[in-house]
Amino acid sequence: MSLGKTPVSVVNLGRVAYRSALQIQQHYIRQHFDSSNxxxxxxxxxxxxxxxxxxxxxxxxxxxxxxxxxxxxxxFFRTNRGGLITFHGPGxxxxxxxxxxxxxxxxxxxxVCEIEKTVINMCSKFGIKASTSPDTGVWVGxxxxxxxxxxxxxxxxxxxxxxxxxxxxxxxxxIVPCGIVGKGVxxxxxxxxxxxxxxxxxxxxxxxxxxxxxxxxxxxDNSSTCECQxxxxxxxxxxxxxxxxxxxxxxxxxxxxxx
Amino acid sequence: MFSSFCPPVADxxxxxxxxCRCSPLSALLLLMLSSFCPPVAAxxxxxxxxxxxxxxxxxxxxxxxxALKYTxxxxxxRVEDGVGTVGISKFAQEALGDVVYCGLPxxxxxxxxSDEFGALESVKAASELYSPLTGEVTEVNNALSDxxxxxxxxxxxxxxxxxxxxxxxxxxxxLMDEAAYERYIRSIED
Numbered sequence: 001m002s003l004g005k006t007p008v009s010v011v012n013l014g015r016v017a018y019r020s021a022l023q024i025q026q027h028y029i030r031q032h033f034d035s036s037n038x039x040x041x042x043x044x045x046x047x048x049x050x051x052x053x054x055x056x057x058x059x060x061x062x063x064x065x066x067x068x069x070x071x072x073x074x075x076f077f078r079t080n081r082g083g084l085i086t087f088h089g090p091g092x093x094x095x096x097x098x099x100x101x102x103x104x105x106x107x108x109x110x111x112v113c114e115i116e117k118t119v120i121n122m123c124s125k126f127g128i129k130a131s132t133s134p135d136t137g138v139w140v141g142x143x144x145x146x147x148x149x150x151x152x153x154x155x156x157x158x159x160x161x162x163x164x165x166x167x168x169x170x171x172x173x174x175i176v177p178c179g180i181v182g183k184g185v186x187x188x189x190x191x192x193x194x195x196x197x198x199x200x201x202x203x204x205x206x207x208x209x210x211x212x213x214x215x216x217x218x219x220x221d222n223s224s225t226c227e228c229q230x231x232x233x234x235x236x237x238x239x240x241x242x243x244x245x246x247x248x249x250x251x252x253x254x255x256x257x258x259x
Numbered sequence: 260m261f262s263s264f265c266p267p268v269a270d271x272x273x274x275x276x277x278x279c280r281c282s283p284l285s286a287l288l289l290l291m292l293s294s295f296c297p298p299v300a301a302x303x304x305x306x307x308x309x310x311x312x313x314x315x316x317x318x319x320x321x322x323x324x325x326a327l328k329y330t331x332x333x334x335x336x337r338v339e340d341g342v343g344t345v346g347i348s349k350f351a352q353e354a355l356g357d358v359v360y361c362g363l364p365x366x367x368x369x370x371x372x373s374d375e376f377g378a379l380e381s382v383k384a385a386s387e388l389y390s391p392l393t394g395e396v397t398e399v400n401n402a403l404s405d406x407x408x409x410x411x412x413x414x415x416x417x418x419x420x421x422x423x424x425x426x427x428x429x430x431x432x433x434l435m436d437e438a439a440y441e442r443y444i445r446s447i448e449d
Contacts, residue, residue: 055383057380082383108381108384108386109354150383151384151385151386151387153387154332
């Protein structure tokens with residue numbers, strides 16, 4: 001039974017432009033301040049085309065640096081999240097939990113720690129021993145497998161985590177990822193020696209998330225992944241989302257069932 | 260006949276050391292002066308030992324240790340001489356973790372109560388800051404550029420964030436005092 005668990009709707013955006021994902025996050029953030037919405041907690045899953053993003057510390061990345069990275073064929077965005085520079089691209093599973101920490105614990109330090117534990121838990125299900133370090137994120141040895149960078153306003157979170165599945169890791173060679181010199185990056189595929197897609201990783205991440213946060217995940221097509229009855233409003237949210245965003249900016253497909 | 264020897268009451272206070280301004284001695288002195296001086300527009304609280312300075316920003320009365328008022332978003336504000344110093348509470352800095360960057364507004368920025376005025380970064384999380392009052396930013400704690408950890412180590416003193424004018428003093432009345440804030444914290448932690 002899952003009575004009493006906080007419901008969290010899962011929306012799989014598929015391949016979506018980073019700019020669109022920012023707008024979509026703002027839509028779901030606004031849901032939290034709309035008192036008519038009983039279940040605004042949402043977890044967005046997506047993949048981006050190649051893009052470099054930076055956080056609220058912009059000084060280290062002047063216009064020249066921005067242009068250099070754009071000239072390599074990637075997009076570039078300055079965001080309101082924490083953390084320094086990172087890369088998002090095909091083969092990387094990006095997860096944006098838009099949660100009200102009041103439903104869990106009102107501490108960003110706690111929240112980021114839980115995100116790290118979620119990813120470590122998920123890696124262990126693949127047989128990968130991952131860990132934290134003094135640098136926020138999830139590491140396999142000295143190589144980062146998952147970057148984390150979040151924003152929190154009025155206890156509502158946005159941005160989130162980016163897990164390398166079968167990402168082309170050479171994109172990271174153009175930057176100092178997360179501003180950490182001397183350390184590398186890795187992926188599920190590199191660690192396991194086989195191709196691991198975002199489609200394979202997504203349900204495992206969702207399972208780990210629901211366990212770590214003790215929540216009840218509800219898929220966007222309104223079918224529950226557990227017995228709880230929450231998420232009745234998620235179909236309505238999808239209709240509203242589709243009316244807000246042109247179809248070419250998203251590709252909606254349901255995730256595999258989470259057991 | 261005493262009018263030429265009777266400076267305005269408020270000016271007398273300037274010559275009193277700050278530690279005496281709330282003392283019974285200063286209240287007695289004022290009573291004597293007011294009886295000899297021409298009528299001066301003096302708020303009734305002139306004869307109070309410690310009037311809330313924010314209620315009468317024109318007065319230079321203030322208690323030696325101004326009380327903090329708190330918002331439900333864990334900012335505090337201390338009013339001294341009509342200027343509000345703003346920071347975040349111990350509860351807030353513990354919930355954030357080690358602060359590595361403070362994004363603060365420019366001097367001159369006009370803020371309404373509850374406006375976002377900046378963000379603190381910790382553990383790769385950027386957390387918004389909300390103005391406790393309506394006013395204008397007069398000073399920003401530049402020490403935080405090189406030493407953002409002051410927000411954790413000294414959140415009520417050296418880790419202050421901004422100073423601001425107070426356009427609507429009545430807003431202070433709705434903020435929590437220390438006892439109310441302690442109760443609020445306990446209700447969150449339960």
